Amino acid sequence: MALPPELLQAVSAPGGGKIALVIGAGCSVEQPTNIPVSRVCSNEIHRRLIDDGVLQDGDCANSDDLSALADAVFSKRNSQRDVVERLCEKYGLKLATPNQGYWIAAALLCEGAIASVVTLNYDLALSTALSALGADKIVGVVERPEDLPHQKTINVYYLHRNANATDPELWVLRTSVLTVEWKGHWEPIVAAKVLVAPVVVFAGLGTPVAVLIESARLIRNALPGTTKVYQADPGDIVDSKFFQALSLDPSMYIKFGWGQLMEALSQRLSKEQIVQLEQAAKRKIREDNLTNEDIAGLLSALQALGIVKFGKLRANWLLHDKPYRPFEADTHGLLGDLLLALATMARVSGAEAVILDDGSVEFRRDGRVAASFLIASGCGHRGRQAVEAAVQSRRSEYRNCPAVLVGGTSASWTTPPTPPKDIVQGDVSKQDILRGPMSLPLLHISELRENHDLIRQVVP
Numbered sequence: 001m002a003l004p005p006e007l008l009q010a011v012s013a014p015g016g017g018k019i020a021l022v023i024g025a026g027c028s029v030e031q032p033t034n035i036p037v038s039r040v041c042s043n044e045i046h047r048r049l050i051d052d053g054v055l056q057d058g059d060c061a062n063s064d065d066l067s068a069l070a071d072a073v074f075s076k077r078n079s080q081r082d083v084v085e086r087l088c089e090k091y092g093l094k095l096a097t098p099n100q101g102y103w104i105a106a107a108l109l110c111e112g113a114i115a116s117v118v119t120l121n122y123d124l125a126l127s128t129a130l131s132a133l134g135a136d137k138i139v140g141v142v143e144r145p146e147d148l149p150h151q152k153t154i155n156v157y158y159l160h161r162n163a164n165a166t167d168p169e170l171w172v173l174r175t176s177v178l179t180v181e182w183k184g185h186w187e188p189i190v191a192a193k194v195l196v197a198p199v200v201v202f203a204g205l206g207t208p209v210a211v212l213i214e215s216a217r218l219i220r221n222a223l224p225g226t227t228k229v230y231q232a233d234p235g236d237i238v239d240s241k242f243f244q245a246l247s248l249d250p251s252m253y254i255k256f257g258w259g260q261l262m263e264a265l266s267q268r269l270s271k272e273q274i275v276q277l278e279q280a281a282k283r284k285i286r287e288d289n290l291t292n293e294d295i296a297g298l299l300s301a302l303q304a305l306g307i308v309k310f311g312k313l314r315a316n317w318l319l320h321d322k323p324y325r326p327f328e329a330d331t332h333g334l335l336g337d338l339l340l341a342l343a344t345m346a347r348v349s350g351a352e353a354v355i356l357d358d359g360s361v362e363f364r365r366d367g368r369v370a371a372s373f374l375i376a377s378g379c380g381h382r383g384r385q386a387v388e389a390a391v392q393s394r395r396s397e398y399r400n401c402p403a404v405l406v407g408g409t410s411a412s413w414t415t416p417p418t419p420p421k422d423i424v425q426g427d428v429s430k431q432d433i434l435r436g437p438m439s440l441p442l443l444h445i446s447e448l449r450e451n452h453d454l455i456r457q458v459v460p
Contacts, residue, residue: 002264016113027101029204030100036091101261120205160215198226202232230248233255233256310327338405341407345459350365371459378409
């Protein structure tokens with residue numbers, strides 16, 4: 001099954017921001033997040049509550065329903081603390097490990113391809129992924145209505161609060177509380193800001209729990225009539241109570257799991273990024289009268305990395321101050337220039353240029369590594385000292401490469417590059433007993449283009 005054309009168009013549209021996601025418990029089921037669906041969690045917590053003497057058999061009419069369980073505990077203790085604390089302890093909601101779907105969602109938020117995510121979950125797996133990618137300046141995280149003044153252009157909203165809430169009574173577990181929360185706090189912002197995206201996708205809505213069904217229904221009713229609404233879940237459409245609550249046309253149901261959905265969306269965006277990168281390289285060839293190098297293999301390798309690793313590679317190559325670098329117009333020419341230089345080196349040396357996951361590049365010939373390099377761009381404004389300092393500060397993130405290929409530097413780059421005496425070991429005369437070589441040779445791609453003998457020397 002392929003994604004609907006409208007959804008593929010939305011994720012790759014110029015300017016981004018055409019999609020909003022509403023995600024539920026089914027998104028956190030996948031490994032390694034591995035938090036069971038609400039029904040399983042509810043039954044386990046119900047058992048513990050009975051064993052701990054908080055509830056008696058028969059106090060909760062439907063132990064499958066987390067909302068019913070919270071209602072039962074609240075009626076006996078005038079608090080839902082016993083439910084919340086056991087959920088956090090049993091399932092590690094604060095330190096939940098992101099699965100592949102969450103990593104991709106975080107990357108798509110950084111890219112601006114997804115405008116907003118409304119999550120009905122209590123775990124912090126998505127926030128953890130965003131933090132690991134360094135998205136704090138790009139994506140706002142709204143954990144409660146009091147956080148609304150701190151929104152950014154792109155945001156994640158925890159509609160039911162999350163494991164960071166210091167007061168367990170603030171969790172939205174009971175249906176009666178949801179209605180008050182929705183009308184009093186969330187309805188205006190979700191309706192006016194989040195769900196004005198042309199396309200809204202409900203994903204991973206999981207077990208039909210009363211509070212979740214009611215949440216989905218309230219959000220659906222807040223959507224403007226012009227919005228295209230999809231639901232993505234791995235189960236059959238006839239088994240989805242959420243689908244019934246959303247009142248969608250059957251053609252809007254996508255039988256995809258969470259990770260499968262995010263992978264398909266990211267592949268479409270990656271394909272668009274690769275096309276733009278190819279176009280930028282062609283412009284570079286035309287404008288600078290460069291040799292028309294074949295970079296098709298390098299582009300395929302970048303696309304094969306996937307959206308997350310490609311963003312991390314860009315961060316490394318462009319010496320970005322965060323682990324992930326969005327694909328933005330001002331970087332296309334810089335990246336294209338580097339790819340063309342790699343292709344030139346491969347052609348002249350007769351070796352194959354292989355891009356590794358950490359962003360380093362190996363030149364291989366006859367089954368052996370002839371040379372390996374780090375890649376660094378001055379982004380048009382850095383000179384030699386700035387590039388060298390930035391590379392040195394992140395050397396621990398790379399494989400042990402003996403030299404750096406540099407492009408995109410400022411006019412202050414004046415000292416001619418010198419290849420290392422030993423391209424495999426580097427200049428071993430300058431050693432620090434703890435950190436290895438004190439500095440790496442910097443080889444500028446403009447010098448390599450002008451001096452093919454230098455290419456043959458550094459890729460023997």
